[in-house]
Each structure stands twice: as structure tokens, then as C-alpha cells.
Amino acid sequence: MIKILIADDQQLVREALGALLSLQPDLELVGTCGRGDEVFPLVEQSSPDVVLLDIEMPAMNGIEVAAQLKERKVACRSLIVTTFGRPGYLSRALEAGACGFVVKDTPAAQLAETIRKVHAGLRVVDPALAAESFSVGSSPLTDRERQVLVAAQSGASVSAIAQNLHLSQGTVRNHLSSAITKLEASNRFDAARLARERGWL
Incomplete structure (x- = not known):
């Protein structure tokens, strides 16, 4: 049996995913939670084998949870299952140590197969999202610019x-100006919106 844990801030999603995946003969739901x-x-x-993680919790x-699981050398693999199929999220999740990335409208049988592949040591990524991520490219923002835009x-x-x-206020203005220029945005709010839509925040 492959033991799975589901972390999602929407109770309905947790229950629905848990019920659907528990129908699979080789998957066992061992826990759920709503906070990272x-x-x-x-x-x-x-001691789950695979942890299913929503992004926004x-x-x-x-993504932060996946990074911590990797850093702590926990003996389980993480799979991002999210509504937010943004290209930047994909690259950040894989960099953080996630072993897979799929969106929530993935059919249950396909999700179950993804869990099996991740458990077997493979890395699985939604193909459409992978193609989009390649076309959008990686984030041009520095860590500090990203922090300033988040704020x-x-x-x-x-x-x-x-x-x-x-x-200092001058430093903040410099980071905002740089981010606005890189994203070809009209102002800091537009820059934050664009970065968020691309999954870079």
C-alpha cells in the first residue's frame, strides 16, 4: 500500500480527493490537514509515502512545505496538487524539492497513477504546464525584489x-523600480499582479 497525506486549505477538496483516492486498491489515506x-x-x-500539497495554504x-520536507530529509515524497497552474509555481516547486506538479482538474485515475510514479521515484509534471513554463521562462526577479512586491x-x-x-525607503523604491522595469509594468501594483499571475510571487 502507498500511504498518502493530503494538505489543502479547502475541506471539501480534502474530503473529495481523499474519498476518490481511497477507492484505489493500492492507496491508503493516512491523514489530512488544512495548514502548511x-x-x-x-x-x-x-509516515506517509507521498504528501499531496496545495500551494496556497x-x-x-x-512550496515552502516541500522545501522543508527535503531539508529535513523526511522519508516521503511531495506532490503539488493545485488549482493554480502557474508556470512560475512549477519551477519554484521543482527547485524546492517537489517530485511532481499537477492541477486539481486532473482525473482521479490519472492522479492515482501520478502518485504511483512519484512513489516509484519518478518526477511527474503536467505536460501542458511544462510547455507553458518553458515559453514564459524563469523569473527575472531577485529574491529581494520578490519580497518587496509581495509586500x-x-x-x-x-x-x-x-x-x-x-x-531604507530608498532601497525599497529602487527594488520596486527595478521590478517594474523588468516586468514592463505600469506601476508597482501592476508589477505585483503580473508576477503573481506568472507564479513568481
Whole structure:
């Protein structure tokens, strides 16, 4: 049996995925949770073989969880299963150590087969998303530019962003200007939107 754990902030999705996958004779659901930080104690308790991770979750997103699982050398493999099939998310997830990346509208039988392949040590990526990711390319943003844009999404002022990130206001303005130029955006809010749509935030 392949033991699976599902982490998704939507209860309905967790229950539906769990019910569908439990119909497979070789898959066993050993736990579910709705927050990224809840994955680690559950992994310790239930020792899953494959952890299914949504990207957008409270406390820690799925990409951060995948990175932590790899860093801690946990004996399980992670598979991103998300609504947000954005090219930038794919490259970031694979860099973080995820072993697969599929979208939630994947048919149940195909998802089950993906889990089997990931468990067997293969890396599985949604082919359409892989093609789109290749055409979009990698993020041109530096880590600091990305952090500044994440902070700018909420509409925070330059001074608030500077205080939050422990930077000078001039430095924040420079990072925003650089990000706007790289993304060919009209302003910082447009830059944040474009970066988010491409999965770079």
C-alpha cells in the first residue's frame, strides 16, 4: 500500500480527493490537514509515502512545505496538487524539492497513477504546464525584489514596506523600480499582479 497525506486549505477538496483516492486498491489515506505547518507533525505520526500539497495554504504554502520536507530529509515524497497552474509555481516547486506538479482538474485515475510514479521515484509534471513554463521562462526577479512586491500587493506604503523588511525607503523604491522595469509594468501594483499571475510571487 502507498500511504498518502493530503494538505489543502479547502475541506471539501480534502474530503473529495481523499474519498476518490481511497477507492484505489493500492492507496491508503493516512491523514489530512488544512495548514502548511500542520504537515510536519502529521508526517511524523503517520509516515506517509507521498504528501499531496496545495500551494496556497495558511501558515506555510505548499512550496515552502516541500522545501522543508527535503531539508529535513523526511522519508516521503511531495506532490503539488493545485488549482493554480502557474508556470512560475512549477519551477519554484521543482527547485524546492517537489517530485511532481499537477492541477486539481486532473482525473482521479490519472492522479492515482501520478502518485504511483512519484512513489516509484519518478518526477511527474503536467505536460501542458511544462510547455507553458518553458515559453514564459524563469523569473527575472531577485529574491529581494520578490519580497518587496509581495509586500506591495496589500497596498502598503513604501515606508511600511521598508519598516516591515528592515530596509531604507530608498532601497525599497529602487527594488520596486527595478521590478517594474523588468516586468514592463505600469506601476508597482501592476508589477505585483503580473508576477503573481506568472507564479513568481
